[in-house]
């Protein structure tokens with residue numbers, strides 16, 4: 370397959386940006402996948418980089434466009450402002466020569482909005498060349514606003530994280546802007562870690578094993594995952610160490626009856642099965658039918674057995690509670706959440722959050738916890754996890770667990786590697802090299 374010419378890559382990136390904004394940044398990856406899936410690897414990587422980067426730095430780009438050109442992006446049509454953003458991103462964040470960044474984007478925009486509109490982009494974009502955005506941002510007086518514009522986040526989010534994480538705020542913002550590393554969990558149900566590493570080595574892939582989660586392997590450099598050994602046969606599952614850690618901290622044992630709440634698409638269900646060598650029974654519960662289909666596919670591909678998928682909401686399903694009362698040895702609640710901890714993987718997540726979303730999720734989480742506790746056996750263990758940086762979805766639940774008479778179960782097993790506070794643990798990309806997650810573990 371030949372490589373695309375310059376304007377075609379910008380054309381695809383623009384399509385992705387326009388559709389994403391038309392859906393209010395609720396979805397990005399489906400468009401990214403749709404418009405890049407048939408491209409040769411280099412083009413695919415390039416389109417993904419410029420589209421993701423533009424979404425990631427949207428606020429800074431809009432600020433700069435207004436300062437440099439006097440045109441307020443909010444007053445332009447969606448295609449126009451995205452063409453300007455795409456040009457600004459290339460000018461500020463890539464080494465692409467300015468004439469190429471502008472000409473190719475203008476050529477692409479011609480196909481979308483016609484010659485006249487493209488002429489406007491051409492004229493306005495030229496004012497962005499040599500614009501010193503760092504100096505312009507430095508003139509913002511309010512320190513939180515300045516950080517929010519520079520690192521391109523909503524001010525209300527940065528304010529909250531400043532209250533929560535104080536001095537670490539800037540490191541946090543920087544790390545959420547990094548491109549997440551590619552991690553795989555080697556699937557012990559199909560191959561052992563040593564054999565898999567040997568295959569990687571033989572095929573010339575650069576990799577690094579995680580310092581204490583030995584099943585986790587970081588693949589170095591840019592690779593197409595389909596080219597990794599055993600992609601079709603389920604030798605691995607793409608998963609961040611923070612996500613795997615939820616299954617690891619549940620400490621499932623062979624012979625146990627386990628409930629996985631919010632299980633789909635099965636990242637943690639399949640990890641629990643691997644940790645027990647399929648010698649367990651897992652009820653995988655989720656409200657989403659379509660995501661449950663993915664869970665079934667993943668279980669099949671990875672050779673996972675003894676999983677019972679159940680589509681229900683345990684906080685409302687009385688018959689499920691009656692049927693399974695006091696019957697599970699371990700329960701994982703990997704709860705629906707605001708997902709602010711995974712913004713480096715989902716840059717559109719910067720623009721689709723709200724305070725009410727955080728509150729709604731926190732309330733759903735409380736209901737799930739209250740129902741799940743009824744399902745635990747005496748002596749059973751409950752692990753709650755979320756990929757959120759928000760205290761309402763994390764530390765605030767500790768009082769509820771105490772009210773429900775559960776006992777804290779400290780995270781002794783990771784205290785030499787991570788920073789647990791007894792049975793409460795947070796991990797961060799800037800400190801722990803993984804997505805932002807919260808975990809807490811209790812037993813009855």
Ligand SMILES: C[S@@+](CC[C@H](N)C(=O)[O-])C[C@H]1O[C@@H](n2cnc3c(N)ncnc32)[C@H](O)[C@@H]1O
Nearest residue numbers: 631632633634635636637655656657682703705
């Ligand atoms: C963080 S995701 C789960 C990821 C999954 N555990 C994994 O590792 O692949 C949260 C899941 O909770 C599900 N969910 C949302 N509300 C729920 C509810 N009330 N009961 C059960 N599942 C729910 C969502 O459909 C979503 O699949």
